Amino acid sequence: MTTIQKKPRIGQVNPIAHLSTEDLEAMAVELDAIRQSVIDSRGESDARYIRRVIKTQRSLELGSRVVLLASIFPPAWVLGTAGLSAAKILENMEIGHNILHGQWDWMRDPKIHSTTWEWDSATPAAQWKYAHNELHHNFTNVIGKDNDLGYGIMRVDEDQPWAPMHLGQPLWNFVNALFFEYGIAAYDVELRGAMLHKTTKDPKFQREFKAVLGKIRRQVTKDYVVHPAASLVTGSFLTTIAANFTANTVRNLWSHSVIMCGHFPEGVQTFEKRSIDGETKPEWYVRQMLGSANISGSKLMHIMTGNLSHQIEHHLFPDLPSNRYGEIAPKIKDLFERYGLEYCERPLPQQVYSAWHKVLRLSLPNGWLDQTTPRNLPGQLKRLFQMTTGGPKVRRALQARMTQENRRLAKAA
Amino acid sequence: MSASVDTSRGWRAHALRLAEAATHPLVPADFLDLFAPLRTGAELRGRIESIHPETADAATLVIRPGADWAGHVPGQYVRIGIDVDGVRNWRAYSLTHGPRADGRISITVKAVPDGKVSNHIVRDSRPGTLVHLEQAAGEFVLPTPVAGEKTKLLFVTAGSGITPVIGMLRNLFPVTDSGVVRMARSAGYDITVVHVAPSHPDSIFSHDLEALDAAGCIRLVARYDDEHGILDLADLETLVPDLDERTTFGCGPGGLLDALAAHHSERGLPLYVEQFRVTALVAGEGGTVAFDKTGALVACDGARPILEQAEDAGVLMPSGCRMGICYQCVLPMREGVVRDLRTGELTTAVPGETPSGGVLIQTCINAAAGPCHLDH
Numbered sequence: 113m114t115t116i117q118k119k120p121r122i123g124q125v126n127p128i129a130h131l132s133t134e135d136l137e138a139m140a141v142e143l144d145a146i147r148q149s150v151i152d153s154r155g156e157s158d159a160r161y162i163r164r165v166i167k168t169q170r171s172l173e174l175g176s177r178v179v180l181l182a183s184i185f186p187p188a189w190v191l192g193t194a195g196l197s198a199a200k201i202l203e204n205m206e207i208g209h210n211i212l213h214g215q216w217d218w219m220r221d222p223k224i225h226s227t228t229w230e231w232d233s234a235t236p237a238a239q240w241k242y243a244h245n246e247l248h249h250n251f252t253n254v255i256g257k258d259n260d261l262g263y264g265i266m267r268v269d270e271d272q273p274w275a276p277m278h279l280g281q282p283l284w285n286f287v288n289a290l291f292f293e294y295g296i297a298a299y300d301v302e303l304r305g306a307m308l309h310k311t312t313k314d315p316k317f318q319r320e321f322k323a324v325l326g327k328i329r330r331q332v333t334k335d336y337v338v339h340p341a342a343s344l345v346t347g348s349f350l351t352t353i354a355a356n357f358t359a360n361t362v363r364n365l366w367s368h369s370v371i372m373c374g375h376f377p378e379g380v381q382t383f384e385k386r387s388i389d390g391e392t393k394p395e396w397y398v399r400q401m402l403g404s405a406n407i408s409g410s411k412l413m414h415i416m417t418g419n420l421s422h423q424i425e426h427h428l429f430p431d432l433p434s435n436r437y438g439e440i441a442p443k444i445k446d447l448f449e450r451y452g453l454e455y456c457e458r459p460l461p462q463q464v465y466s467a468w469h470k471v472l473r474l475s476l477p478n479g480w481l482d483q484t485t486p487r488n489l490p491g492q493l494k495r496l497f498q499m500t501t502g503g504p505k506v507r508r509a510l511q512a513r514m515t516q517e518n519r520r521l522a523k524a525a
Numbered sequence: 526m527s528a529s530v531d532t533s534r535g536w537r538a539h540a541l542r543l544a545e546a547a548t549h550p551l552v553p554a555d556f557l558d559l560f561a562p563l564r565t566g567a568e569l570r571g572r573i574e575s576i577h578p579e580t581a582d583a584a585t586l587v588i589r590p591g592a593d594w595a596g597h598v599p600g601q602y603v604r605i606g607i608d609v610d611g612v613r614n615w616r617a618y619s620l621t622h623g624p625r626a627d628g629r630i631s632i633t634v635k636a637v638p639d640g641k642v643s644n645h646i647v648r649d650s651r652p653g654t655l656v657h658l659e660q661a662a663g664e665f666v667l668p669t670p671v672a673g674e675k676t677k678l679l680f681v682t683a684g685s686g687i688t689p690v691i692g693m694l695r696n697l698f699p700v701t702d703s704g705v706v707r708m709a710r711s712a713g714y715d716i717t718v719v720h721v722a723p724s725h726p727d728s729i730f731s732h733d734l735e736a737l738d739a740a741g742c743i744r745l746v747a748r749y750d751d752e753h754g755i756l757d758l759a760d761l762e763t764l765v766p767d768l769d770e771r772t773t774f775g776c777g778p779g780g781l782l783d784a785l786a787a788h789h790s791e792r793g794l795p796l797y798v799e800q801f802r803v804t805a806l807v808a809g810e811g812g813t814v815a816f817d818k819t820g821a822l823v824a825c826d827g828a829r830p831i832l833e834q835a836e837d838a839g840v841l842m843p844s845g846c847r848m849g850i851c852y853q854c855v856l857p858m859r860e861g862v863v864r865d866l867r868t869g870e871l872t873t874a875v876p877g878e879t880p881s882g883g884v885l886i887q888t889c890i891n892a893a894a895g896p897c898h899l900d901h
Binding site for chain 1: 555559846849880
């Protein structure tokens with residue numbers, strides 16, 4: 113992948129080159145109309161939906177925690193852990209994420225409102241809303257602007273020069289998946305930047321960092337002190353700790369997978385920083401359309417992903433109620449077809465594989481994985497070793513040779 | 526004694542803190558609400574128990590209030606938050622009963638033309654629905670009678686303005702199967718009611734009023750527009766010969782109350798009034814936006830968002846994406862009307878009707894459509 117602006121230079125097609133300004137404007141009019149149709153029909157059944165999801169989540173969490181009071185018995189452990197994992201996923205995805213987007217603000221219910229909601233995640237709602245709603249949703253897939261692209265720790269695009277440290281990125285990505293909520297909290301407070309630029313004494317950073325620590329302390333107290341202590345009655349202290357840790361890890365792995373599927377699979381486009389100077393609303397729309405990917409699947413899958421399986425629809429209209437994305441998806445898909453754009457949608461396993469494959473591919477120098485076969489493996493490994501141990505000059509020279517070879521291979525094919 | 530109280534309080538505080546630690550980021554109430562939304566200590570709510578039609582377009586709701594309901598004095602009103610098409614709306618309605626033995630409260634609602642909430646309550650509300658409540662409030666209550674003296678009152682009511690008065694009258698003279706009962710507490714009052722309505726069938730509580738009149742509890746002067754023509758207040762002295770001896774309580778639309786106030790002040794007569802509906806907001810183009818905390822006043826046009834114009838005027842505003850997606854710029858509007866520049870949709874805030882904290886609006890995509898007060 114390379115930013116769409118640079119594609120023609122390397123012989124690839126810019127996927128929006130065939131669309132004129134008028135085409136984009138006409139498309140934006142259609143998109144506005146789709147948005148309006150949902151707003152006009154928002155009502156009691158939608159309100160009932162979110163309240164039912166909240167009620168289900170709370171009942172499931174309460175029930176699971178009660179069962180875990182006797183988690184020393186294996187069936188209780190399995191049942192309680194499964195229920196708690198599902199409850200934690202629902203709480204973060206379909207409920208927390210979407211409420212914090214303001215999707216339910218129109219109900220004017222002060223208890224279900226983006227300005228009052230707090231969620232079971234290490235990053236405080238207020239900080240996440242800034243990093244996610246304002247930065248990520250605005251600068252979706254703009255290299256250097258959108259932190260969600262690789263969370264600032266990964267190489268996400270061929271245009272970013274390869275460096276030896278990128279070899280570790282499949283491992284970082286896995287560690288990030290295991291402790292995802294802490295990873296999000298860290299990059300919401302821009303921990304890495306603050307450490308690099310030595311601004312950790314900055315009052316704003318201090319305040320935000322303290323808020324994160326406060327949240328983590330309360331989460332840890334709940335999951336690893338209060339509930340295990342309550343389970344002491346049945347001698348289930350340690351098993352309840354294990355159950356809570358498992359549920360938190362399951363949620364981390366699940367949300368990391370879903371979120372990787374949103375912007376990482378092959379076929380999703382990235383954009384140059386300069387390209388968004390003076391960007392119009394129609395251009396913004398098309399960037400959201402090409403910068404996101406959907407997961408196809410059952411109704412349960414959509415709910416458990418917080419309807420982020422409809423990532424394209426969500427990125428076009430971040431504040432529409434999540435239960436309505438599925439309904440507009442066919443219209444959006446049809447619009448993609450009519451305007452000759454690729455609607456990136458695959459089942460979960462394919463999207464996860466595709467995203468991980470990209471993480472792996474980009475952890476290696478451009479083209480390395482493509483031209484490596486079992487037969488040339490020793491030679492390729494030697495080249496990789498040279499690139500890893502050599503200086504920038506060696507890397508540039510070997511990269512240039514590899515790019516040339518690849519081009520020749522492509523021509524021959 | 527005091528020590529033991531302190532200890533129990535200390536224990537309770539510890540238990541609460543522990544419960545909160547177990548439910549973070551929610552609070553224990555969020556779980557208790559699943560089972561007992563009307564319990565002691567819960568946010569004040571009520572459950573609609575039954576709905577009784579009064580006329581073609583009015584109905585009485587009997588509501589079981591939550592355990593913390595503190596009771597009311599007849600004549601007071603209650604603010605009710607009810608979801609219409611999924612959107613929470615707050616309205617004030619008079620309680621149309623004295624305190625009841627069964628602890629229930631009742632309100633009587635007349636569907637007004639284009640009234641979103643009143644039409645919903647009269648036509649679409651269902652028993653079992655939870656509504657949100659605030660404690661009863663209002664100064665529009667009966668004066669305490671002086672011992673050995675008759676307290677002479679005149680009620681001038683129009684349309685649904687009868688509702689607080691019917692609450693007072695029912696408390697004094699309950700109607701039972703065997704007829705009207707005169708409670709001992711009613712002995713000190715001499716009451717005349719001048720009630721105005723478009724027609725007899727349209728008049729809520731006309732049967733109650735007529736029964737009280739027939740039993741000699743009150744003197745009713747009913748004026749129906751279709752029979753008697755529109756009431757001219759100059760005729761009030763003819764309709765109520767002892768007008769000068771009476772203290773007047775008026776309840777009805779603004780026009781009537783304004784006229785009544787002019788009429789009474791001219792004659793130097795005492796008057797207490799109750800009015801629910803404030804003058805309707807008319808949406809126009811642009812308006813002055815007042816930032817109540819900072820004290821800034823910004824004259825905004827109707828074409829550009831409030832955010833932009835306030836910033837141009839030097840007001841420090843919260844902001845984010847500036848395109849209506851990130852919700853960083855949301856501010857509470859206490860009063861006023863704004864127009865969504867993307868859709869043309871109007872959002873209004875009316876004190877007393879919309880939440881007391883204000884209606885939250887996105888300043889980056891809303892333009893003023895009239896004078897507005899923002900809590901910022």
